[in-house]
Amino acid sequence: MRSENPLMNQVLDAYKPLWSLKHAISLMSWDFETYMPRQGTEDRGVADSQLQMLHKDLLLDKDFVSLVESAKNLENLGDTEKGVVRVLDREIVRQIKIPKELTEAESLARIRGNMAWREARSKSDFKMFEPYLENMVEIKKQIAAKKGYEKHPYDALLDVFEEQLTVADMDRVFGTLTPRIQQILKKLRDSNSPFCQESNLTTIKYDIEKVDKLNQDILKLLQYDMKRFRLDISTHPFTETMGLNDVRITTRYEGSDFKRSIFSTIHEGGHALYNLQCDQSLSHTPIEGGTSLGLHESQSRFWENIVGRSIQFVHLIAPLIRDYVDHTKQATDEDLFFYFNNVKADYIRVDADEVTYNLHIAIRYEIEKKIFGNELRVREIPDYWNDRMEDLLGIRPTTDSQGVLQDTHWSSGLFGYFPTYTLGNLVSAIIASKMHKDLSEYEQDIQKGNFDPIRNWLRLNIHQYGSTYAPKDLLAKNFGECYNPDYFITYIENKYCV
């Protein structure tokens, strides 16, 4: 990207070393989870923290900060240029407001907290984790205060993961979403819906090499270009972006319940496509790649759930599944469809179906809001959690590992992260609805494996912009919407309640 404004070009040039450090840090992270020899952990830890510090030093370097300050005062900037300034300013402000001691304290609390959480989870004992969580919450409260907010301290944390997101937004979302999903869930259970019947495909064992080939074939069907992309294996699937022409995903192979592997692949592929289809002119700039966690999750969930779990997609990939997965020869397309879309109130968020998933997030959101609003104390979390599980899902965890200790996020200080999962679900449904209007053959295209129209639509309406626009601005500009839950509710009703 070059600008007509020399100052902007100075900013872009000065950003190159920062981009390069991020490139290296991303590669180190990918390697850590995939190929790094086990005992390389300590070396990698040293390198990672040193490069993070170098990145921060360059970002907060006086000359760079004053360049960005000057750029903020420029007039007649185009949208991408404004985007560059917005993203850099946001990153600088976020880091400059937090005193070094607080950053270091958080870093230490993260390492210790994560270790304590692992131990506590394995023993299913929240009390072991409690003091570490207390400490982390205290640090995060101080960070929120330093960062500043208009209405609610939690706003300061929400904004880190989703620009401009507030408690007011999320209250509005869950105010509608939670009761409606509860109604739908009740209806499905009361009617003894086929979606609620356990599938016998869940327990069949599979051959990992064959399901790996299945995943590769699905990615080929979805038209991923292996010259710019790759698939590897890790315990927890993730997407890592080294640049707009080097985006990598991983998937998992657990040996049974093969849908977990293929939907991880499709999910991460959705994240990857967001970056792969960003306009190439944004390469090596601060606005390269997706604009927020919520928007990113909308892409992964669109492909995983709305495309991937549709009956049309099942028709498309069923022959491959019968080829590659032992004991599925006799399964009909409908068997596969109900296996993929089984609805069940479960304790564990990551295993939840698309109907119940957001109820898990609602509970986490409520807890985070109350903690940072000083309405709930850390030691009260487990009971609150279990009570709300009973209210919303009708089941009560009997152990801490089944409840409050299941997620890693809080141990690493990631407060404000969970809501972006729900935003992703909501936005995926907004997208599907808008896409449906533009692409009348959308469902037939999926069944035929003709993904060009869908990919192009996503590129034009979302991907190409990278982070040019803040998520709310992009949603308003291109869809005339915000995080409106109605589309998602309609989508769920249409799919599950007919």
Added chain:
Amino acid sequence: MRSENPLMNQVLDAYKPLWSLKHAISLMSWDFETYMPRQGTEDRGVADSQLQMLHKDLLLDKDFVSLVESAKNLENLGDTEKGVVRVLDREIVRQIKIPKELTEAESLARIRGNMAWREARSKSDFKMFEPYLENMVEIKKQIAAKKGYEKHPYDALLDVFEEQLTVADMDRVFGTLTPRIQQILKKLRDSNSPFCQESNLTTIKYDIEKVDKLNQDILKLLQYDMKRFRLDISTHPFTETMGLNDVRITTRYEGSDFKRSIFSTIHEGGHALYNLQCDQSLSHTPIEGGTSLGLHESQSRFWENIVGRSIQFVHLIAPLIRDYVDHTKQATDEDLFFYFNNVKADYIRVDADEVTYNLHIAIRYEIEKKIFGNELRVREIPDYWNDRMEDLLGIRPTTDSQGVLQDTHWSSGLFGYFPTYTLGNLVSAIIASKMHKDLSEYEQDIQKGNFDPIRNWLRLNIHQYGSTYAPKDLLAKNFGECYNPDYFITYIENKYCV
């Protein structure tokens, strides 16, 4: 590593970001050759050059340079501390003396030269490459002048790859080595030695997956710890070190002539072991890992040639070979031994056996010396090359790609690099001779697969020190030798002329 001297500790702390950048650059290089999606090349190029520049900026940062300057004046430093200061001072001096314009010109000449060389080699036309080589030589002459030297301009370039190495050293080496090797080669040919007879194992095709398992098994026999080490595949085998507990090698699979694959593996494994057995206290310091290219090559050649191509090692791995390589069931241990040690005057250096190999280096050394001594012009190189091939090996290349265009080194400005290959061969023989005195059962141990004594001996005498001592100092201190060619000549005579 911590010092009793606070200033030394400041130096070591300030080095951490430099170490971390090297860590990242090494990983990026490993990834480039192994797993990176093809179109990631441009992104990787940007990141690599930016991190190299950051590294240079940190190295030449005023505060860091003056820290190192102060450390040079410290008294009562221990050997490792002196090593740290020596290595840093050397790196700073090398970079500080070369003006930025010259570094940039070299960088540009390298990229253009390498592209031109590829094109010229594919067309076998030196004339296409000549102007680029002229340009590179001109730049290198300026660099040599800036760097400074005592006697010969080429000394300035030799020292880059092998500390303190001079034309005087190499003249002494080849003055003895070249005629003696010529005599041996003549003797082998005249006597119609079994070493000179082509083996029919050369042409058999192999199953890549099986030979990969063979390589893994050989590495297991050699006791490599896969928690700190890994083997991957690349076109040109290499070793990359991310840290003392993360060292990775690659090998190649061409589908026939399986010795090329297994000896690449053993060769790179030798490089890796040098770093894996460095004292852990040197982690993240400037003296982590091997002290010079020549010493590094002595380790790879020791394992590849002196251990790997010995009859004892053949006895050890022959059963594995017969298991994994099709059509070798009937091959005797002696068949394999002669296949591994076939001696043949060939045009291509990388295919040369251990008898003729150094003659290839002698020619390159002579040319480099004459070029930088202004005794030979670039356009005269091809004829000089071919004449000397005829003199030393008795064969005359008929095309440029068979001759002067075969190696990539000059196109990338690597003048002074070739001699370190010969130094590696010479030092490997010095090591074997000294080891033999200390470990009387050395050969039986190889045959039994008992590598502990050999690995320990190498660790104690060489590996543990990392780069604490300059190569000449290490050779003098532990072996009372320099780059003495007599050991190598004796080794070759004993192996081939009995």
